[in-house]
Amino acid sequence: MGRSDREAVARGRRLCGAAQGVVGDHARAVEAVRAALTPICEGLAERELDAIPVARLKEVTEGRLRLGEVERAGFRTVRQVLDAGPYRLRQIPGVGQQTAAQTVAAARQIADAVRETIAVHVDVDRPDAQTTALVVALHVLVEAGPEARRALDAARALSDRLGPLLDEARPVSSRLRLLVAGKPGRKRALGAAAEIRAVTGQAERDGVPELLAQASVDLLRGPATEIAALVDFELRSAEYYSLIAEISDRRPDPAAAEGFLPGEVAERVRGQRLDDTQRRVSLRGYQAFGARFMLAQRRVIVGDEMGLGKTIQAIAALAHLAAEGQSHFMVVCPAGVLINWTREIESRSRLRVTALHGPERQEAFADWQGRGGVGVTTFDALRGFPPPRGGEPAMLVVDEAHYVKNPKARRSLAVREWAERCERVALLTGTPMENRVAEFRSLVEILRPGLADTIGDHTGVAGSEAFRKAVAPVYLRRNQLDVLAELPALQHTDEWEEPSARDEDAYRKAVLDGNFMAMRRAAYAHPEESAKLNRLREIVAEAAEGGLKVIVFSTFRDVLAVVRDALASDAVFGPLSGNLPPARRQQLVDEFAAVSGHAVLLAQIEAGGVGLNIQAASVVIICEPQVKPTVEHQAVARAHRMGQVRPVQVHRLLATGGVDERMVRLLANKSRLFDAYARRSAVAESTPDAVDVSDVALARRIVEDEQARLSATGGSR
Known part of the structure; x- marks a missing residue:
């Protein structure tokens, strides 16, 4: 009793004050994000509602709502109904109070559903004032990092624990208060002081005061410049989007x-x-x-x-x-x-x-x-x-x-x-x-x-x-x-090309030789007249104009060598192949990512499609269809993954009339099997063995079919 108790309470009060300060600092940082996020979400919702026709309101009421008069009055979208409100709707001849109220209620129901599905995207190539303000506000929390989250959890726990104890220990602050508190009050106050001593002592041993102090410094740090925040967003976009989902409560x-x-x-x-x-x-x-x-x-x-x-x-x-x-x-x-x-x-x-x-x-x-x-x-x-x-x-x-x-x-x-x-x-x-x-x-x-x-x-x-x-x-x-609402769009395009005469010659020779691998890469045997290679050059040129990075995948190293010669650019890296040591593979990816603007990375699909993160690329070219659909899935996922900030375009180069057509058709079943059993989907349509095609059997079947077809047609595709 006495001075030591007063000191214990004083230490507890300082620690509680620091904890409450961190909670307040974090709340202000979160509120700054909400203030920047709200107008963006409202704008996105308004655009969505502007695209939803009034007729969709009938679905909400299972067809019971009569909207003929509303539509004849010029209301075309759900947003127009919301902007008008029930008062203006009641001014329309033939629309009563009940119909107006039900119409607006149905519109609000749709609006609520739209707001729940809004996904905020930051276009790093064309940031506007609103999204830039959001990134700047988020930067404070991202920079504070997981240590600030740990400090916040500790601060909340301390505040909840120490707050009531400090109230109960108030009489300890002076001898007079302790005397007038009476025997029960003194006992409670001294017990609370002892508990405060234990709590603060444990917190100090755990380094909590230092954790709280650092968190306050991090959370109170001034906002970054717009350029610095946007650059950091591009490097750590997954952390920014994670905070957006958390603060907007739009979790999966x-x-x-x-x-x-x-x-x-x-x-x-x-x-x-x-x-x-x-x-x-x-x-x-x-x-x-x-x-x-x-x-x-x-x-x-x-x-x-x-x-x-x-x-x-x-x-x-x-x-x-x-x-x-x-x-x-x-x-x-x-x-x-x-x-x-x-x-x-x-x-x-x-x-x-x-x-x-x-x-x-x-x-x-x-x-x-x-x-x-x-x-x-x-x-x-x-x-x-x-x-x-x-x-x-x-x-x-x-x-x-x-x-x-x-x-x-x-x-x-x-x-x-x-x-x-x-x-x-x-x-x-x-x-x-x-x-x-x-x-x-x-x-x-x-x-x-x-x-x-x-x-x-x-x-x-x-x-x-x-x-x-x-x-x-x-x-x-x-x-x-x-689970990733913010993932940029993934656009798949099958680029079907009509083979040139030289392509046809190379393909026919490969078929007659019974060489499945040569059939798959015959389209690149004569680069000067290759239809696929011409299309690949066009895609890369379009990407270069937009300053976009490109990955070119192929199973075959000789195809990648042809592509490298065809592009003949200092901004071409690779090929990244299974023969390269791991350190050199990662170095190639790092060098590719470090280039400012357009660059091309060449990679064998089995080597580049496993494990490496290549989010720098936003254009993916696959030179030929793969025997296993999952190989393509893996390769595309190297670029289209958490942390990617731009839409990803996937171009699969295919030649008409031959091995590519047959592979695409036969392998569709294998992809469906994977979807049914490894992904979440409806009940499988058939047993796995009914659609299985092993790699060797598939190659043999295609070679035999193509030999028979070319023999029957005299060699033409």
Whole structure:
């Protein structure tokens, strides 16, 4: 009792004041964003409502509303009805009070629905005053980063805890007050002072005062210049859009964000705590759910569509485990993305990372064993390391996990051996099944052999809905359209070209030789007269005029060499191929992204379509159709992904009358199978085996059909 109690209360009051200051500073920063966001959303809503005809109001009232007089009076759109209001509508002859009120009510219902679906897009090439003001306001919160969010959570908790205690401890501030408080009052006041001492002491030991002070500095920092804010937006657009969704409360549909998991699984995942103290990045709601899914379910497949941040979700799960005291983690990935993984771990977390690759990988592995952290290695290198002892590493992450779908492959056996000895395993893949449900089942078998046995072929026959329900304990998948409202438009165009005479000659020779691969690239055999190459030049020239970056994908290195010669530009990078060391691949992508304005990156589709982030590009050219539809999906997703700020145009070059036509037709079934079983969709229309076409069988069928057709037609297409 006495001075020490008064000092404890004074310290508590200062800490509470700092906490309340952070809450207020954050609220003002959020309010500045809302003030900039509201007119943009209202303007977008008004334009949408201006495009909706009055007749749509009948749908809201199931046809009961009579709008003939309203339309004859000149009202054409829902917005005009809202602007008029019930008073003006009642002035129309034949429109009574009830009809006017119902008409406006129906219009407001549509307006509410429109406002819920508004998606704000920032055009970085042509920013207007309103969106620029929004980006400037958002910049304060983005710059403050996840540390400010952590400070805000701590500030709210402290304010809620200390506020009532400080009120109760008020008599401690002077001896006179303490005397007149009476015995019960003194007891309560002294008890509150003791509790305040404990709370402030713990906060000081945790470094909370310093956290609050830094957050206040960050939140009160003056706004950036418009140019600086727009440049930062282009670099970190995902963080800006995440804040827009949060502040405007336009989050994705909860069921979609949770992958349409059954209620009992979703509830368990929601209850999983997620510690962010070892993490340097904020998560979107669906990403936090994905990290919790990995932790709660322990052995899982995260099959999110490309571009939704599977890497970040895995890092968040690793950071949580590190915060709980776990020390060793392993990431296995293709060589081409090893550098990307090490960069992401370093920049997005406080975890130590070691690349276990190259000639000194055994020494690096020994160092990782001794010091801990995240080891990042390749499928091939993993085979050379001794399997772990039970329980270590704390989590095994396998990126591009469809690489291990063949249970007999050596890399699959190595991953399986490690997985058997790890308590937690996360298989990451945007393409969990390419040809057969059985391939997906082989991934499940790595995680839970017992569950794999229950989802045999009969589950596939039962249809996609039964399949997803059966694998729910281990499988989470979300699609871009369900959770990324701000993603720029993706425009696919099939560019059908009539082959030239020289194209025809090269194609006929390839068919007669029975050479499927030569058939696929015959359109580039004579560059000077190639119809596809001419169209590719036109697309690149159009992109150059607009200052847009282009990626050109092909399966074949000789096709990419032809393209490089045809473009003959200093702004052409690559080709990025599977033969390049991982460091050189990433360097090419970085150099391509660093160019100001137009540039072209050439890439083999299997090498450039896996793992790398190429958001700098907004035009994608695919030189020939692919045997596996998912290869094209992956390649396009390298550019059209979270963080992209411009619309993405995809041009697939196709030649009429030959192998391209047959591949497009036959592979449509494979794409439909993937949609039914790996994506969320209606019940499958047929069993998986009914539409499966293996790569070898497809090639043989096309060659034989084309040989027969050319023989019957005398060689013409």
